[in-house]
Amino acid sequence: MTGNARSGYSTDWYPKKEEVIPRVYHEYLKNEDKNNIYTYEKLKEDDKAYYVNNPEDYKVNCYDGTKVKLIDTKIESILLLPGSKTKNTIERRIFVKNIGKKDVYVRIHLAIPSCLDDAVVDPKYNFLHMNSSTFSLGQWIWSKNRNIPDGQFVASMSEYNYYTAKINGIDHNVYIITLDTVLKADTTSIRAFDRVYLDGKATDETVKKANDILKTNKWELPIVVESIAVGEYEYALDAFKAKFGEKVYNPF
Numbered sequence: 001m002t003g004n005a006r007s008g009y010s011t012d013w014y015p016k017k018e019e020v021i022p023r024v025y026h027e028y029l030k031n032e033d034k035n036n037i038y039t040y041e042k043l044k045e046d047d048k049a050y051y052v053n054n055p056e057d058y059k060v061n062c063y064d065g066t067k068v069k070l071i072d073t074k075i076e077s078i079l080l081l082p083g084s085k086t087k088n089t090i091e092r093r094i095f096v097k098n099i100g101k102k103d104v105y106v107r108i109h110l111a112i113p114s115c116l117d118d119a120v121v122d123p124k125y126n127f128l129h130m131n132s133s134t135f136s137l138g139q140w141i142w143s144k145n146r147n148i149p150d151g152q153f154v155a156s157m158s159e160y161n162y163y164t165a166k167i168n169g170i171d172h173n174v175y176i177i178t179l180d181t182v183l184k185a186d187t188t189s190i191r192a193f194d195r196v197y198l199d200g201k202a203t204d205e206t207v208k209k210a211n212d213i214l215k216t217n218k219w220e221l222p223i224v225v226e227s228i229a230v231g232e233y234e235y236a237l238d239a240f241k242a243k244f245g246e247k248v249y250n251p252f
Helices: 204-214 236-244
Strands: 050-053 060-062 068-072 074-079 095-098 105-112 127-134 162-167 170-179 192-199 224-231
Touching: 060 068, 074 095, 095 105, 095 224, 105 127, 105 236, 170 236, 224 236
Parallel strands: 060 224
Antiparallel strands: 050 074, 068 095, 105 170, 105 224, 127 192, 162 170
């Protein structure tokens, strides 16, 4: 699709500083819900689960003479406790800044270990939740096509822009999140994500099972950022399809 490329961003939900410090909403509730039997205080250290984030290890792949950078925060180790969108969550403020001279389209590959995302640990639910920001809906697109109305989440798994990949020998589900609007020179995107938290139904047994599959109790969600020139395309999804084709592209 050709035409005039669009740009758009509000003044909210952007970083005030280059280094973004994540707020951690751990309340350390001691089994407030009697059905929650994750007795983390009694667990051995290796049987607990920790969230880590190492942005210095994440790739930023720039094409067509573009130049962007990831604005993210290193998290060495935060204890994961059963939670929800409002309890025991870790704020994840992730942005992309255009530091080049060209207008660009950008997208993020977010990799989640399959055992934490495919209901492998417990067949009834996903285990680790990485939420998009409600303020970014309609700007960061998780779907394959631009058929999701602004403000609506992707309705089914088949609609996600998604593939699977092995990273360091571990199966991952990879979600491609595309900024729908042009990122102009010297501007920063709206935040792509909001929070990460362990599912509220987690138990001693299921946390240990996940650690056994991952061969570690340090859980990480690797990221790759890509940028391309806007060119003649009005929409970012079309531009990336033209650049890389319809076949799934794995940059990890």
